[in-house]
Amino acid sequence: MFFAIIAIGILTASCDDDDTVSKTANLTLNLSGLEALGNDFVYEGWIIVNGAPISTGTFTSVTFPQSFSVDADNLANATKFVLSIEPAVDSDPAPADTKILAGDFSGDTANVSSNGIVADFSTSSGKYILATPTNGSDNDELSGVWFLDLSSGTPAVGLDLPVLPNGWKYEGWSVINGTPVSSGTFTDVDDFDDNATTTLFKGDLGDGPAFPGEDYLQNAPSGLTFPTNLRGATIVISVEPNPDNSPAPFTLKPLAHVVPSDAADHVTIAMGDGPVASLSGEVMR
Template sequence: MMIRKVILAVIALGFLTVSCSDDDNPVKTSRLTLNLDGLEALGTDYVYEGWIIVDGSPVSTGTFSSVSFPQIFTVDSEQLEKATTFVLSIEPAVDPDPAPAATKVLAGDFSGDEANVNSNGIVGDFSTSSGKYILATPTDTDDTNEESGVWFLDNSSGSPVAGLNLPALSAGWKYEGWVVFDGTPITTGTFTAVNAADDNAATSMFKGDANNGPAYPGEDYLQNALAGLTFPTDLKGKTIVVSVEPDPDNSPAPFTLKPLAHMVPADAMTHTAIMMGDGPVKSLAGVVSR
């Protein structure tokens, strides 16, 4: 009889333990799977963070720094079922703000259990982007080094106009021009408007001392060359790139979105508009499954 009472007591305790466990952890969870293409690692100071939009409000699904996919996250089942949209943002690794940052890189609405996400609507649609540039060095008075500067303008009509045809960017993003010197990209400056001087027009360490240049994005590489380079130089054979950068920027290197690029022809003429081509990455995409 005593043995039977002990067994019954143990069984009762087991039921009690399970019941308490269920009461202490009432939230049911489900898996959210990310399969994303084209993302690059952000470095140590920034991370990617996923969000589901539930009743119009963002709910974090977790942060990550690895760009190997698929990746699986555990999310509140009820919230995940009610979610209408998935958004991916770029956040500081140490983030005092629980809300999503302005820099959102992917988004898409759920249709059933999947959301096809892309960068076109949330960053900008670069499918029809185009550009022109000229080789010139307007920031000094020396006319013998004109192949050492690049300016994103079109002077084909005789008067300069904007050389870049790019969409206005969403908040949290800026454009940046680059020249690739033997595999090393060096900035021409960041900008948001194609018909105005870029952000470093008055502070560039590379420009000449005569003036800040025309009211368009661009750069003269005339002085203060980085290690291994000599300025003035010849940009023929170098690659000109326009990228789309997070703001604030996660890295001094170009971000993965590069809608325009062009290798300067060996026979390029200075002060003559040159057409750019498509860059290597014009959009990012992926599938999010619940």
């Protein structure tokens, strides 16, 4: 009798232990367009459960599909999936501002996109001129790019872009002989970019007009010579994580344009659609 009671006690304890063991289920990501972030940053997935974010794990590989083991109850109750860019060494358990994909679950699938969480660039447009206002008139005028509209004779806003959420900035680029050279980051299309007073490329006669842009006049990167001629170069507007994961352009590039071979200085030139205006994917539970 004594041993029977012991056995029943052990069986009861085992059942109790089984009840407290959490069950897991797989969350599978099949995403397109992401690029490797380098050593200092990782991607992190989040499910939103009762309005609160719960991490589904971090990853660095951009080869998909990838699967993650997640608490089954949380996954079943999740209403949304969000992907963020996080520091590789991260003391903050909450998602960073730099959220790149998001989508609501419908049944067992969430179609995720950058359009709702970063911005929708489907109606974006841009204009620019070639000019070098920071070294005086009629000097190397084909060696600078400024994102403004001069068609009326008076400088006006040249970029029509949505306001970005926290965690993102715009950056202008000139791809010269295959080398992308930044013209500076910015959040306002009708003001100086962030490096207007500190850039090493501009001339010595001021900061130029109060619009994003750059004069490529001195201190050229290795392999290039300044002043240059931007005819044939590709002018790009990218969307960059903030803080930025790389000195190179990020994968989101909503606007781009190859400078015509006969482009004249101080003449307004229209940009076209860039190579990557949105990212997307599918998340399955």
